[in-house]
Amino acid sequence: MSNQAEHKTFIFNEKINKELLISLYEDDFLYMEEIFSITLTQLKPDIIHLNSSFEAGDLSALQKAVHKIKPSFGFVGLPETQESCKQFEDTCAAASSIEQVASAYSALSNLLKESVIIIESEHGKFKEYNLS
Secondary structure, X not given: OHHHHHHOOOOOOOOOOHHHHHHHHOOOHHHHHHHHHHHHHHHHHHHHHHXXXXXXXXXXXXXXXXXXXXXXXXXXXXXXXXXXXXXXXXXXXXXXXXXXXXXXXXXXXHHHHHHHHHHHHHHHHHHHHHHO
């Protein structure tokens, strides 16, 4: 029986906070797959809106957009990305022009791209794992 249990061990991406996911969803990998799928579905258009808010120079919309996406990363075990969103949101709140947040936006944008790739990869792994 232990060999079968070992065979079904899910190996998380090193950037995913495994303990956080287990505390939220226990070992319900079907539910994790669903959460990751829903998160991706909602996150992708929200990131597009974030990017367009920056391109339009709309600091208020940018702050609202990052506020909206921030909690998504907690649901998928990426609390560091969630915290980076919070820091960027605070940076936006303190800024008086889009130029003041440009460098921070660039760093956040890169982190968001990397985070989405991780979420997509983990979602695919959940799908495979749940089929086995």
